[in-house]
Amino acid sequence: MDFKPPFQQICKAILLQNSTHEALSSHDDDKVSLVEECELPLIDLSHLNLGHFEGDKCMNEIAQAASQWGFFQVVNHGVSQEIIKSMQNEQRRLFHKPFAEKVEKNFLNSSSNCYRWGNPQATCLRQFSWSEAFHISVTEIPTMNDHHNSLRSTIEAFVKTVSGLAKRLAEILAQPLGVKPNYFEENCPPRTSYLRLNRYAPCTFPSQVFGLISHTDTDFLTIVHQDQVGGLEIFKDGRWLAVKPNPEALVVNIGDFFEALSNGAYKSIKHRVVSTQEVERLSVAYFYCPSYDAVVQNCGNEPSTYRQFTLREYKLQTQIDVQETGEKVGLSRFLL
Ligand SMILES: O=C(O)CCC(=O)C(=O)O
Numbered sequence: 001m002d003f004k005p006p007f008q009q010i011c012k013a014i015l016l017q018n019s020t021h022e023a024l025s026s027h028d029d030d031k032v033s034l035v036e037e038c039e040l041p042l043i044d045l046s047h048l049n050l051g052h053f054e055g056d057k058c059m060n061e062i063a064q065a066a067s068q069w070g071f072f073q074v075v076n077h078g079v080s081q082e083i084i085k086s087m088q089n090e091q092r093r094l095f096h097k098p099f100a101e102k103v104e105k106n107f108l109n110s111s112s113n114c115y116r117w118g119n120p121q122a123t124c125l126r127q128f129s130w131s132e133a134f135h136i137s138v139t140e141i142p143t144m145n146d147h148h149n150s151l152r153s154t155i156e157a158f159v160k161t162v163s164g165l166a167k168r169l170a171e172i173l174a175q176p177l178g179v180k181p182n183y184f185e186e187n188c189p190p191r192t193s194y195l196r197l198n199r200y201a202p203c204t205f206p207s208q209v210f211g212l213i214s215h216t217d218t219d220f221l222t223i224v225h226q227d228q229v230g231g232l233e234i235f236k237d238g239r240w241l242a243v244k245p246n247p248e249a250l251v252v253n254i255g256d257f258f259e260a261l262s263n264g265a266y267k268s269i270k271h272r273v274v275s276t277q278e279v280e281r282l283s284v285a286y287f288y289c290p291s292y293d294a295v296v297q298n299c300g301n302e303p304s305t306y307r308q309f310t311l312r313e314y315k316l317q318t319q320i321d322v323q324e325t326g327e328k329v330g331l332s333r334f335l336l
């Protein structure tokens, strides 16, 4: 039985609905083109344990990377290569289940819309993502079906380490902002974060369709492991740069809520994944989120750039924008 979602049929239908001219004449930003490769700032987290001087230096590097890049990579992060390998194997096995099974409501015994693919709202190819994903809320992990070999125990092991890492990084980033020390303890209980397992299938139209369309993340920060295939691109200083994969490293990026909390000092920058025709690509992302009604607002003394909001308001606004325009508008909706 086929495991691939019907990406090709949907793209053909979109192309038929639009004139070809319209589908191909998108904004320059949205075109798939050759881009330069970059190496993200690389931070060795073992330095945090080397005493005050090295520790402070490492914390400064983290805050600087968040301000200048919005993206960085970390090594010695505590997630073993064994867990990473095992996660990739489990992901491959999971995504290679028949498509008809994956779309079943109770496939993982988690929320009914846990399996997602493409973009149901896409009206043109540049809004379509040639990828599939499982969104797994941290609360759902203990009750997940485990007839998929050791998927659940692997996810548990991964989340256990990565959730602690997310909190630690958030606290380090919050320190120079004057955010109260227990802000994340109070506003980001473990149950509010989630994991996304991504699979980017080989793509029939790699020059026209992205694996994942350009977006910023709706969270405080995201921790990603990408495999060796590559394809992640970030929008920095007016141009797209390809992130060179580093199998040892985890990629960390600032989400919209840290940009608001830091009053724009840390950057939630646009990123996307380009498709390839040849091979599949796997990645796993942990989204560190506040609870629905936690208030996100500038904690410094300067005048605020954004009005305060909650995740509930933000998600509602995003839903409206996606329905009306096919895309998330994001933080600019909350500009003062
Ligand atoms: O697959 C990747 O490398 C990035 C995924 C991503 O940006 C996301 O899931 O929000």
Ligand SMILES: [Fe+2]
Pocket: 215, 216, 217, 222, 271
């Ligand atoms: Fe993202």
